[in-house]
Amino acid sequence: MTKLLNLLIVLLAAALVFVILYPQIQQSRPVTVRFACDSSIAATPLIVAVEETLFVKNKINPELVFYSDPDSALADLFAGRVEAGVFPWSTIMRRAVEHGETLKVLLSLDYRQSLPVDAIVVPAKSRIKAVTDLKGKRLLYPPQLRDYMPVFLLNAGLSDAQVKLVEVPFSSLVEQLRAGAADAAWIIEPLVCPIESTEFRILQAAALARYVSQPFPGAALGYASGLVNLSRVAAGRLKVSTDAAVAISAARGDRAKTIVAQYFPYCREACGFCRLPDIQRLNEINRPAIASLAARLRTAGVLSAELETKAMFVDPATLKL
Numbered sequence: 001m002t003k004l005l006n007l008l009i010v011l012l013a014a015a016l017v018f019v020i021l022y023p024q025i026q027q028s029r030p031v032t033v034r035f036a037c038d039s040s041i042a043a044t045p046l047i048v049a050v051e052e053t054l055f056v057k058n059k060i061n062p063e064l065v066f067y068s069d070p071d072s073a074l075a076d077l078f079a080g081r082v083e084a085g086v087f088p089w090s091t092i093m094r095r096a097v098e099h100g101e102t103l104k105v106l107l108s109l110d111y112r113q114s115l116p117v118d119a120i121v122v123p124a125k126s127r128i129k130a131v132t133d134l135k136g137k138r139l140l141y142p143p144q145l146r147d148y149m150p151v152f153l154l155n156a157g158l159s160d161a162q163v164k165l166v167e168v169p170f171s172s173l174v175e176q177l178r179a180g181a182a183d184a185a186w187i188i189e190p191l192v193c194p195i196e197s198t199e200f201r202i203l204q205a206a207a208l209a210r211y212v213s214q215p216f217p218g219a220a221l222g223y224a225s226g227l228v229n230l231s232r233v234a235a236g237r238l239k240v241s242t243d244a245a246v247a248i249s250a251a252r253g254d255r256a257k258t259i260v261a262q263y264f265p266y267c268r269e270a271c272g273f274c275r276l277p278d279i280q281r282l283n284e285i286n287r288p289a290i291a292s293l294a295a296r297l298r299t300a301g302v303l304s305a306e307l308e309t310k311a312m313f314v315d316p317a318t319l320k321l
Contacts, residue, residue: 031234032061036073036085039066039170039264040144041117041189042109042219043086044256045279049245051259058237068169069143074103077224084223084238090147090302092220092312093294097303103222104314106239107246108285110278111218116206117189117275121177124201128183131204131211135162137183142170144219145186148212150300155211171266174200190260190267193274213293215286218277222314236319239282246279282314 033055037043046064049055055062065082067073070091076082078101092103111117120139122128128137135158141149149165152158168176170188177185177200184203187195195202209216221242223235249256253276261271280286290309297303 030056030059030061031237032063033084033234033238034063034065034082036065036067036077036082036087038068038070038073038086038144040142040191040219041260041274041277042088042144043263044109044249044260044276045107045221045242045245046086047263048248048256048259049241051262052245052248054241054244055237058241060234060237060241070146071143077103080224084221086219086221088144088147088219089217089290089293090297092222093297093303093307093309094147096312097305097307102225102312103220104225104235105220105222105285105312106282106314107221107242108217108280108290109219109221110280110286110289111206111208111216112278113206113209113214113216115275115278116209117192117218117277118187118206118208119192119195119202120184120186120204120207121192121195121200122184122203123177124197124199126183126201128203131156131207132158134158134184138164138166138181140166140168140173140176140182140185142173142186142188143167144170144188145208147297147302148208150302151213151296152207152211154300174266189276190264190271190274193271194267213289213296215289217286217290217293220312222312232319235314239314239319243281246281249276249279282316285313287313 035046037046050062050064070088073085074087074091074095077085096102146167153160153163166182173185173187174191176182186207204210223238256276257271257274260274261267267274294307294309298306
């Protein structure tokens with residue numbers, strides 16, 4: 001009887017130890033996170049974190065999933081097909097208004113006017129000398145800029161009846177302009193840096209800041225709230241990894257540009273001239289600029305209702321760092 005009692009005590013003790021240690025063991029294991037991203041310079045923090053093994057060092061197995069359409073990417077995030085990603089701010093805002101689904105933002109990428117990462121370009125021999133000369137012309141733009149076209153037209157004194165807007169995949173913008181499919185194209189780095197001055201001419205640098213909002217919040221990196229529900233630890237690892245990627249991009253810009261060039265062949269020979277966005281960590285994000293952008297999108301009719309942007313930012317208390 002004594003032996004049986006002792007055996008039961010040992011088994012109960014082992015079970016108690018298992019119950020106490022199991023959550024810690026689970027939390028210490030690597031977690032796979034699928035990241036949605038596109039082929040623009042907005043992907044920089046994710047790509048740097050992957051190539052510098054920052055995710056792996058913080059026990060995240062990263063999987064990059066490239067999307068052409070940001071709306072599809074964000075829809076997949078909330079459908080659980082990816083857990084995190086980089087998305088245009090306008091896409092995030094429209095999703096919150098139309099579907100009531102809010103991205104939890106960790107980083108914001110600011111497209112500065114002083115170091116422009118976007119430009120409207122025309123063929124070098126084009127007679128178009130100013131943005132107002134786009135009347136009666138065809139302007140190509142990528143899906144990332146879809147929501148900003150009404151604001152651009154409004155502030156440029158143009159209308160959609162005067163300018164033929166044509167959305168094309170990001171990677172084919174320059175080729176279609178070269179082939180004569182349009183009169184101008186609105187491009188984003190790393191498409192800007194390899195532009196040959198003998199073939200193309202920049203009509204308007206930093207057009208987003210000039211005609212949409214200044215300063216211009218270009219994109220944000222965040223995750224679906226379900227990631228925190230699954231693991232506060234995973235979200236904390238994500239923050240630590242991406243913060244480290246921001247530090248590398250700021251201190252070693254040439255290294256970040258080299259990494260970008262490895263992913264995008266259209267800038268491989270000229271990515272040293274590529275301009276990087278100002279990547280702002282959670283406590284650095286220019287929140288008034290984001291609220292201002294939301295107001296401009298509402299005025300232009302892109303957002304069907306006013307949006308309170310405060311709820312979009314991660315509460316550090318929800319993370320386990």
